[in-house]
Amino acid sequence: MTLGPRVFKTGIAVTLSLYICYFLNLEPAVFAAVAALFTIQPSIYRSWRQLLDQVMTNTMGAAISLFSIYFIGDNPIIIGVLMMLVISLSLKMKMESTIPLTLVTVLAIMSTPDNENIDFILNRFLIILVGIGSALVVNLLIIPPNYKKNYLEKTRTVFQNMSLLLRTAVSNELTETSFQEQSKKLQDDIRKLEDLFKMFDEERTKLSKLKPVDVREIVLFKQMLKTLQQGEEILENIEEHYFQTGANEAEDYLFDTQIEQLIKYHEYLFLKYEGKIKQQENHHELKEIKESAAFFERALDIYKQNKDQKFRLLIIASSIVEYSFHLQRMDQLIDQYYKVRKV
Known part of the structure; x- marks a missing residue:
């Protein structure tokens, strides 16, 4: 079994994101863990680049979701169309690596009955940011690569x-x-x-x-x-x-x-x-x-x-x-x- 630095750091990033959500009373913490998994990178530069790209595309995904909830709806067909739109926009912005997590953000916001509550939407978005931030901190501080x-x-x-x-x-x-x-x-x-x-x-x-x-x-x-x-x-x-x-x-x-x-x-x-x-x-x-x-x-x-x-x-x-x-x-x-x- 191979336990390289990236594998080790992924485990720490997931653990850190779950603990932060626990102390801040953010639920469900699993979305933070998923965000940490998608964000961990093999280099410090790519971590910074990924952080900026993830914040941009996830903000875009959250905004599109919010607009859809209030003006269009949140049935399965609309969610599927939004997924295609988010993918297209991410490709247009040349941020292909952020697509999986951005889609998770859209699903996290739109797939629950209480999604018309603005506090709920901000909660889900904050959980995603916790996961992204945890991955960045771990990449910067734990076993920095030579x-x-x-x-x-x-x-x-x-x-x-x-x-x-x-x-x-x-x-x-x-x-x-x-x-x-x-x-x-x-x-x-x-x-x-x-x-x-x-x-x-x-x-x-x-x-x-x-x-x-x-x-x-x-x-x-x-x-x-x-x-x-x-x-x-x-x-x-x-x-x-x-x-x-x-x-x-x-x-x-x-x-x-x-x-x-x-x-x-x-x-x-x-x-x-x-x-x-x-x-x-x-x-x-x-x-x-x-x-x-x-x-x-x-x-x-x-x-x-x-x-x-x-x-x-x-x-x-x-x-x-x-x-x-x-x-x-x-x-x-x-x-x-x-x-x-x-x-």
Whole structure:
């Protein structure tokens, strides 16, 4: 059983909302718990954004409900029409994430016989706000996320898996089942890493004043993600194209060796960013530029010898050279990042 921070915070937010309703004598408290469930977010910025959006759309939903009760009615058909209207307006306002809770607000107000009492309507609306506020407080105070640390740990994990797959892709050493399992895990982890980067970027750019070193770090982290995405693309190209070319041992060695060198370069860059490697200005970068150019020339020669059968090798070679390019870019960004840090 996985009990992550978000699961833990959801439980606390629900408990807090129920206790607040109990002490303020607000009934039924279950609506506050539902509001807390819908509002809890994985980041502080998204919590603030969600709070503002929820207040706006829930106020809109409450106003529409109030208008309907006094001037139109509250039979099931009207409630259904109001639901469609609220959904349409929320989409128009580009606040799709608030739709479920806004619909709960409309139902909470319109689904009881006493809904013509203004105090009753305000009571229900206040209960919803208690749930929203509870989720925000919990997100701010309980286990605040460290996105930089989480992101770097995840990039390392993704790289280790990608490294294994790339090193064994051409030699085809892994069993089909194992390769497919690891590939699926790599794809899922990269998607999660993309979400982590978005949250890291939001926290840095939306909630604080950026220093030059912060800007450099965001750009560098984005490039880290790009290199991993490019490594995944190599794997996809090898799986789809390589074994259909009837490659011989010399071609296997050429591609395997180039991939191995780039994996070592990638590992070197992680160590360089972590400050575990002595700075060697442009040494690895220039070496990789020359070796990548030489590799592609050899792949092009193979293609020219048998254009019909070896065309697919060029697709793979191009993705390998692009991976090299992104690694070189990452190398440059690490140097720039440390230069700004020293200032």
